[in-house]
Amino acid sequence: MPVLKNISELNDFRKQAKAQLSDREDNKLTIILGMGTCGIAAGANQVADAVRSELKKHKIDAEIVNVGCIGMCHNEPLLDIQQPGQPRITYKNVKPAMVGKIIEKHLLNGEFSKRWIYGQLPARDGTTVEGIPTYAELPFYGKQVRIALKNCGIIDPESIEEYLVSGGYGGLEKALFQMTPDEVIEEMKDSGLRGRGGAGFLTGLKWEFCRKAKNTPKYLICNADEGDPGAFMDRSVLEGDPHALLEGMIIAAYAIGATEGYIYCRAEYPLAIERLKIAIKQAYTFGLLGNNILGSKVVFNLKIKEGAGAFVCGEETALIASIEGKRGEPRPRPPYPAVAGLWGKPTNVNNVKSFAIASQIMMNGADWFNHIGTKKSTGTAVFALTGKIKNTGLIEVPMGITLREIIYDIGGGVPNKKEFKAVQTGGPLGGCLPAEALDTPVDFDSLTAAGATMGSGGMIVVDQDTCMVELARYFLTFASAESCGKCVPCRIGGQRLLEVLTKITNGEGTLADLDEIERISKYMQEGSLCALGQLTPGPVLASLKFFREEYEAHVTEKFCEAGVCEGMFTYEIDPDPCTGCGLCAKACPTEAITGEKKEPHVIDQSTCIQCGACYDVCNFGAVLVKRKHELTVIEPI
Amino acid sequence: MNEDERGSYAPLNSNPKQRARLLAALYLAQEQYGWLSSEAIQYVADKLSLKIGQVQSTASFYSMFRLKPQGEYRIQVCEGLSCYLVGGAEPILDHISRKLGIQSGETTPDGKFSLEVVQCLASCGTAPALRINDELYERMTFASIDKLLESLGCKI
Ligand SMILES: Cc1cc2nc3c(=O)[nH]c(=O)nc-3n(C[C@H](O)[C@H](O)[C@H](O)COP(=O)(O)O)c2cc1C
Ligand code: FES
Numbered sequence: 001m002p003v004l005k006n007i008s009e010l011n012d013f014r015k016q017a018k019a020q021l022s023d024r025e026d027n028k029l030t031i032i033l034g035m036g037t038c039g040i041a042a043g044a045n046q047v048a049d050a051v052r053s054e055l056k057k058h059k060i061d062a063e064i065v066n067v068g069c070i071g072m073c074h075n076e077p078l079l080d081i082q083q084p085g086q087p088r089i090t091y092k093n094v095k096p097a098m099v100g101k102i103i104e105k106h107l108l109n110g111e112f113s114k115r116w117i118y119g120q121l122p123a124r125d126g127t128t129v130e131g132i133p134t135y136a137e138l139p140f141y142g143k144q145v146r147i148a149l150k151n152c153g154i155i156d157p158e159s160i161e162e163y164l165v166s167g168g169y170g171g172l173e174k175a176l177f178q179m180t181p182d183e184v185i186e187e188m189k190d191s192g193l194r195g196r197g198g199a200g201f202l203t204g205l206k207w208e209f210c211r212k213a214k215n216t217p218k219y220l221i222c223n224a225d226e227g228d229p230g231a232f233m234d235r236s237v238l239e240g241d242p243h244a245l246l247e248g249m250i251i252a253a254y255a256i257g258a259t260e261g262y263i264y265c266r267a268e269y270p271l272a273i274e275r276l277k278i279a280i281k282q283a284y285t286f287g288l289l290g291n292n293i294l295g296s297k298v299v300f301n302l303k304i305k306e307g308a309g310a311f312v313c314g315e316e317t318a319l320i321a322s323i324e325g326k327r328g329e330p331r332p333r334p335p336y337p338a339v340a341g342l343w344g345k346p347t348n349v350n351n352v353k354s355f356a357i358a359s360q361i362m363m364n365g366a367d368w369f370n371h372i373g374t375k376k377s378t379g380t381a382v383f384a385l386t387g388k389i390k391n392t393g394l395i396e397v398p399m400g401i402t403l404r405e406i407i408y409d410i411g412g413g414v415p416n417k418k419e420f421k422a423v424q425t426g427g428p429l430g431g432c433l434p435a436e437a438l439d440t441p442v443d444f445d446s447l448t449a450a451g452a453t454m455g456s457g458g459m460i461v462v463d464q465d466t467c468m469v470e471l472a473r474y475f476l477t478f479a480s481a482e483s484c485g486k487c488v489p490c491r492i493g494g495q496r497l498l499e500v501l502t503k504i505t506n507g508e509g510t511l512a513d514l515d516e517i518e519r520i521s522k523y524m525q526e527g528s529l530c531a532l533g534q535l536t537p538g539p540v541l542a543s544l545k546f547f548r549e550e551y552e553a554h555v556t557e558k559f560c561e562a563g564v565c566e567g568m569f570t571y572e573i574d575p576d577p578c579t580g581c582g583l584c585a586k587a588c589p590t591e592a593i594t595g596e597k598k599e600p601h602v603i604d605q606s607t608c609i610q611c612g613a614c615y616d617v618c619n620f621g622a623v624l625v626k627r628k629h630e631l632t633v634i635e636p637i
Numbered sequence: 638m639n640e641d642e643r644g645s646y647a648p649l650n651s652n653p654k655q656r657a658r659l660l661a662a663l664y665l666a667q668e669q670y671g672w673l674s675s676e677a678i679q680y681v682a683d684k685l686s687l688k689i690g691q692v693q694s695t696a697s698f699y700s701m702f703r704l705k706p707q708g709e710y711r712i713q714v715c716e717g718l719s720c721y722l723v724g725g726a727e728p729i730l731d732h733i734s735r736k737l738g739i740q741s742g743e744t745t746p747d748g749k750f751s752l753e754v755v756q757c758l759a760s761c762g763t764a765p766a767l768r769i770n771d772e773l774y775e776r777m778t779f780a781s782i783d784k785l786l787e788s789l790g791c792k793i
Contacts, residue, residue: 037759038759038762040759041758041759041760041762041763041773042762073761073762074762076762227756229717229718229721229756229757230717230718230719230757232757232759267664267701268755268756268757305657305660305661306660306661306664307660307699308660308663308664308699308700308701308702309699309700309701309756310698310699310700322660323657324653324656324657325656325657325658325659325660325695326656326694326695327694327695327698328698328699329698343653343654386718386719386761387718387719387722388722392761392762460718462722466722474718474721612724
């Protein structure tokens with residue numbers, strides 16, 4: 001395919017691609033496999049092999065299409081079957097051994113194994129199969145509004161044709177040929193889009209600063225360094241819809257006047273890098289990158305830079321240093337990158353989702369976008385739901401939705417009849433919120449006011465079995481290890497905080513330590529040179545604020561109610577719910593549990609090693625976490 | 638990955654952009670030699686006409702660059718969130734550490750095993766996870782770790 005030299009060639013090419021795709025949908029059996037990192041880890045490659053061999057066995061001719069992550073990681077591997085002109089039917093948790101049955105029933109007998117079916121996407125003409133819920137009717141998708149994730153899991157990320165058919169590069173066409181750079185910036189400002197990388201700065205305004213900078217050349221950088229534990233939003237966009245990112249970047253480059261760009265991607269995302277490379281190559285081939293984009297005067301060259309395993313490189317000034325080949329150490333701002341960034345030149349850094357959303361805003365207009373969400377946080381938010389939640393995965397919701405709706409309606413609540421305890425947003429630099437705060441609307445300002453942060457999209461749910469002190473210690477270990485050591489408050493403060501928390505989880509803490517936590521935190525927040533040091537104490541402070549009683553129990557009674565901190569609790573069997581099933585006795589590695597069949601069992605405290613095996617296997621919630629000294633109290637009869 | 642993809646070694650000059658090739662060059666050298674010895678660092682410095690100190694300073698900053706020789710089996714314990722929440726990460730690391738008699742970041746004297754921590758291995762649903770060379774092992778328990786280590790020739 002030759003370079004596209006103008007819009008009409010682009011539109012012709014899109015039309016042609018559309019005809020081909022419709023032809024496939026109308027005439028060819030298509031089998032679609034979820035091939036994101038999550039799907040592959042769950043065994044999608046083995047499922048693909050099984051599909052190929054079953055098709056061969058039955059001599060069925062089908063097109064096999066790989067797509068990215070559609071968001072329901074808890075149901076991977078996913079297999080969709082689309083018969084000509086029919087809705088696309090999704091099978092969940094597919095094992096290679098199930099593939100034969102699915103194909104036989106579905107394709108040969110025209111029956112559906114409903115038990116294994118998750119849902120359906122209606123056919124182009126709206127046709128559905130009765131008795132199977134459509135995606136929109138499913139609680140996991142019903143409340144979602146997908147903008148950044150619009151194509152993820154739907155189209156083949158390695159096909160620029162499919163992206164074009166979905167309307168792709170339409171936003172770029174509009175920006176390049178119907179708008180001046182200033183108009184693009186105005187549109188972005190009107191949309192109210194705030195950066196999705198964490199800080200929530202207005203994207204349009206940021207572009208304007210960089211446009212107004214005098215120096216040249218100007219650089220554009222995409223921050224794809226996503227390093228928060230439990231976060232994989234950006235990975236899914238990169239793996240599932242890389243062209244959306246490219247389109248947003250080209251639009252931004254045009255608006256700012258940048259001629260060179262970099263995507264800084266963490267090296268731990270090999271599949272994302274692979275798909276990005278394919279997308280960039282296609283974009284060059286079709287004249288969407290390089291000189292004279294779509295026949296215009298616009299020049300933009302784009303390269304990928306791999307990180308090398310430093311979380312702090314997600315901070316924009318550190319990221320710039322890393323691209324320059326230096327140590328990825330942050331520096332104080334100002335000067336902001338918009339004035340002096342990469343090689344001292346004006347530079348604009350945005351998150352992956354910010355760019356992906358920008359292309360949609362150009363396509364559909366600022367008004368469309370700012371009518372979604374709230375007044376000061378327009379549009380949608382993407383979250384990676386992880387931890388103790390039934391439906392783990394990736395979701396996109398309108399801003400202003402409550403945490404409760406996300407966790408219970410979409411996420412399905414906490415599994416195994418456990419109790420919700422807290423939700424952490426913003427990862428190791430964010431904060432947690434307790435059950436009382438579940439009705440907080442999810443937007444930049446409300447979350448910050450409540451004591452957490454929006455962050456870039458990690459949402460971690462923990463239940464009664466998680467110790468909040470230990471969780472704070474986990475995040476602190478992560479963040480403090482990243483301190484570059486240049487400024488004292490961050491380096492020493494982080495170490496000291498970690499020491500205090502470790503002391504508490506070891507059962508050696510005192511009440512004075514709780515004040516010490518607050519004192520050191522304040523010192524770090526006020527004295528650190530960059531955002532890393534300023535934000536590191538966030539999770540500890542939020543957890544101390546909302547779970548102070550748990551901290552106090554650790555230091556005054558040496559009691560960990562979650563049953564996590566070693567030596568700070570015991571297990572005891574509550575005779576009422578205990579049915580005497582004997583599962584616990586079987587699971588106990590030290591034979592500390594005895595009891596007659598169908599009679600309440602008892603734990604011998606002298607041989608119990610608090611491994612928690614009985615707690616985990618009990619189906620009746622009869623094993624309780626108790627304070628150590630409570631055992632010596634003999635109840636009066 | 639070939640030289641071209643990692644950024645080619647264009648003519649040497651004092652262009653600051655030259656240093657921007659450093660991370661890619663270090664990856665290449667590491668792929669070739671397994672780790673970054675002082676000769677490898679010297680080689681990279683010569684190729685890019687950078688000072689040795691510049692190369693060292695960058696290489697030592699990033700956790701993915703290995704400045705010590707690696708064991709035949711590189712054990713990487715996931716310390717990601719899901720693994721942590723199911724009681725993995727630290728306890729598993731401690732357990733292996735005791736078994737092999739080395740800390741994270743070290744290699745056994747016989748050169749057989751090295752131990753390190755990594756972030757999420759994308760096996761959150763089947764946590765806790767660890768990786769040995771390119772092989773992923775999931776739902777680990779102390780017992781299954783012992784078995785695994787034994788199968789790789791770890792005594793005790
Ligand atoms: C320690 C630290 C880590 C960060 N990591 C990321 C990251 O992984 N991805 C990201 O987009 N922004 C990250 N940020 C925020 C960036 O500095 C920057 O604000 C962001 O990339 C701007 O993009 P946006 O305006 O589109 O949000 C991090 C900030 C800090 C302080
Ligand atoms: S956290 Fe260990 S595999 Fe994801």
